[in-house]
Amino acid sequence: MKLVFQSDDYAITRAAAQGILHGIRNGVVRNTGLFANMPWTEECVEWIRPYLDQIAFGIDLNASTGSSLLGYDKVPNLCHEDGSFFTSRENRALDTDENDHDHVDYDQVYAEFDAQIKKFIELVGKKPDYIHGHAYGTKTTEKARKDLAEKYGVIYTGDFRKRENVVMKMDWYTMGAGPEGQLKNDPLGSITKDASLLSCDYVYVVTHCGYCDAELFALSSFNTCRVVDLAAATDPKMKQWIEENKIELVTFKDIH
Helix, strand or coil, X not given: CEEEEEEEEECCCHHHHHHHHHHHHHCCCCEEEECCCCCCHHHHHHHHHHHCCCCEEEEEECCCCCECCCCCCXXXXXXXXXXXXXXXXXXXXHCCHHHCCCCCCHHHHHHHHHHHHHHHHHXXXXXXXXXXXXXXXXXXXXXXXXXXXXXXCCEEHHHHCCCCCEEEECCCCCCCCCHHHHCCCCHXXXXXXXXXXXXXXXXXXXXXXXXXXXXXXXXXXXXCHHHHHHHHHCCHHHHHHHHHCCCEEECHHHCC
């Protein structure tokens, strides 16, 4: 069995980024995706640069957290006048029966996502190793992500997880749980006690490792779950499970 262990949201905040780095250095995180649109993105890219040979560094294409790179004048369908993206909740409120629950303008979201990829290339010096979608999504955002993955010739995780030989694992999350409820998540048990995983070709584990800071609580409802995910990713029991079952840790650079 091959294990694709991913932590989303690198650079959503500085603390989240530092937690993911800890998961790379001391745990099993081997894939993480950049938030290219945050004020501290450039700083966080420099932090991860020494580890780029060890991991797949992708991009989390984002239309619901932080601010648009293109701004309101170019993508008014996606953001407020100050350039801040509509949150996931605000986006979902805009998705109604009248627009088939998809208010997103394709040209605008394609342009914004393309700008994020170009920002990644500018900062990192290469294409992302994979493309992943962050949080809010519709058929239109899905099409834009797929089209951009084809344009840049990189793997799209939305396609990868649909392969017949892939099982996706992130079932420990309780959607809508507050900070206290998230601390009760059990990613370690969910992964290591699921015997069915051992008969799979690929297991795709999607986590949200990180530390917490004030910015994180302001930006994301996924907050304290990150420290729980990080604890699981660095727990000796996780490493023991991998070693005892002869599981191969792989990155998206290994997958075609």
